[in-house]
Amino acid sequence: MRSLRILLLPILLIVGWEVAAYFIDNPFVLPSLSTVIPILLHPFSTEYTLGTGSLVENAAASLFRVASGFLLAAIIAIPLGIGMGRSIFLHDFLDSTIELLRPIPPLAWVPLALAWFKIGFVSIVFIIFIGAFFPILLNTIDGVKSVKKTWVEVAETLGARETDVLTKVILPGSAPTVWTGLRVGFGIAWMCVVAAEWMPGISLGLGYLILYAYNFGQTNLIIAGMAVIGVIGILIDQVFRAGERKWFSWRSLER
Amino acid sequence: MTLIIQNLSKEFPVPNQAPILSLSKISLTVGEEEFVSILGPSGCGKTTLLRIIAGLDSATSGSITLDGETIDRRSSQMAMIFQEYSLYPWRTVIDNVTFGLEMQNTGKRPARDIALKYLNLVGLAEFADRFPYELSGGMRQRVAVARAMAIEPEILLMDEPFGALDAQTRNMLQKELLEIWEKTKKTVLFVTHSVDEAVYLSDRIVVLTPRPGRIREIVENPLARPRDRTSPEFARIRRHVLDLINESSQPKEDLIVHPPSL
Numbered sequence: 054m055r056s057l058r059i060l061l062l063p064i065l066l067i068v069g070w071e072v073a074a075y076f077i078d079n080p081f082v083l084p085s086l087s088t089v090i091p092i093l094l095h096p097f098s099t100e101y102t103l104g105t106g107s108l109v110e111n112a113a114a115s116l117f118r119v120a121s122g123f124l125l126a127a128i129i130a131i132p133l134g135i136g137m138g139r140s141i142f143l144h145d146f147l148d149s150t151i152e153l154l155r156p157i158p159p160l161a162w163v164p165l166a167l168a169w170f171k172i173g174f175v176s177i178v179f180i181i182f183i184g185a186f187f188p189i190l191l192n193t194i195d196g197v198k199s200v201k202k203t204w205v206e207v208a209e210t211l212g213a214r215e216t217d218v219l220t221k222v223i224l225p226g227s228a229p230t231v232w233t234g235l236r237v238g239f240g241i242a243w244m245c246v247v248a249a250e251w252m253p254g255i256s257l258g259l260g261y262l263i264l265y266a267y268n269f270g271q272t273n274l275i276i277a278g279m280a281v282i283g284v285i286g287i288l289i290d291q292v293f294r295a296g297e298r299k300w301f302s303w304r305s306l307e308r
Numbered sequence: 309m310t311l312i313i314q315n316l317s318k319e320f321p322v323p324n325q326a327p328i329l330s331l332s333k334i335s336l337t338v339g340e341e342e343f344v345s346i347l348g349p350s351g352c353g354k355t356t357l358l359r360i361i362a363g364l365d366s367a368t369s370g371s372i373t374l375d376g377e378t379i380d381r382r383s384s385q386m387a388m389i390f391q392e393y394s395l396y397p398w399r400t401v402i403d404n405v406t407f408g409l410e411m412q413n414t415g416k417r418p419a420r421d422i423a424l425k426y427l428n429l430v431g432l433a434e435f436a437d438r439f440p441y442e443l444s445g446g447m448r449q450r451v452a453v454a455r456a457m458a459i460e461p462e463i464l465l466m467d468e469p470f471g472a473l474d475a476q477t478r479n480m481l482q483k484e485l486l487e488i489w490e491k492t493k494k495t496v497l498f499v500t501h502s503v504d505e506a507v508y509l510s511d512r513i514v515v516l517t518p519r520p521g522r523i524r525e526i527v528e529n530p531l532a533r534p535r536d537r538t539s540p541e542f543a544r545i546r547r548h549v550l551d552l553i554n555e556s557s558q559p560k561e562d563l564i565v566h567p568p569s570l
Binding site for chain 2: 201204207208212213221228304307
């Protein structure tokens, strides 16, 4: 019964969509599902993508860019967050600047990215980096601050040095929250890639594909591209959630 | 092994005000294999005293030495057991117990063997591969005891370790602690606010006054173990300790009996 409840709305939406498409009778405004599904069923073919890369090629290009920007963000944000969570000096020194930069949407950086890094891969990675950086940083700071003082003191009375405290108490103790930051950061990075691929001079990627299809008036391809973006987003989020259950279940079970 | 505390005082700074004196001129000598309780009402600084002994806080004045050496919190001569649950929730029970041994670079195998020995001592060997969240409060504190014992310290510092437990579990753990103490003969410094617990456990009871904590009296407890909480001798010592606490914690005017106002 539960699966029915979960699937009910999507089914209704699809039926409603088909009915609406039939009455609107204009594939540019709302194409019928029968023109979208064949595209999704041929992910390796370029015939359905108007001569540009196939769905898989476009998705792979987007994923590679997101992974690059995301990893770069994680590599910088996690150590920085640990430092800021541990050192009041570093926190006070950086916090105001970070709080000032944080509300600026990643896309507002596009013109600067183009000015600094020119058209191409580096600019896209930079935009994704901006998107992923802040959630990872803020969650890492929170995670480090949430490490119980007693855990650190126990370690010290048992003979732990600074580095032991860091690697055996601070890191594992904050890991669940850092992981949450990575999950949120990846989600935002994935949203950013689409828009970042609208920058000039890009010729592959799901964002590019959508814009390309729009230029040809092919709404069915736009919708197929959006569907792929949504599905990949869900899948990666599920991977993060599975990791959370596997490695960090202690956090929710701890009384 | 002798722990000597001399003229120890502790002040806490208060912004724009005179500092608060928490401990005043504490002098105490604790010898080999002794079980000493530090007893006092809340706010008397007894936990602060234990934390200073552990090296986690520093004294404002006075000195503490262990066999003539100053205290280092990382020294394996002392281990501390905290009131709140202090186990690492991401480690299994046995990996919690081996933590201190890892810090001393004991090999994996020998560390495991030592950990199992102490888990056996607290009766939890069969729970070695469980996680702390699977254990009850009493079991967790037993693991904390095993973890502290595993580095084979000479002094065990215990900060109200059974304070969060129900009365029954508490009595059981007190009994077990004495059995372990008799087997291993560590020196124990035990902070508590329970008169009954102090009289049941200790050789000597250091009674502190309310803030600032001063030593009111050090009560010798010569009763043979196992002690009977209902015996007249037990009651006599308990009464004496209670009197010490009451007279030092009640300002004079509180002793006037007011008629009930309706």
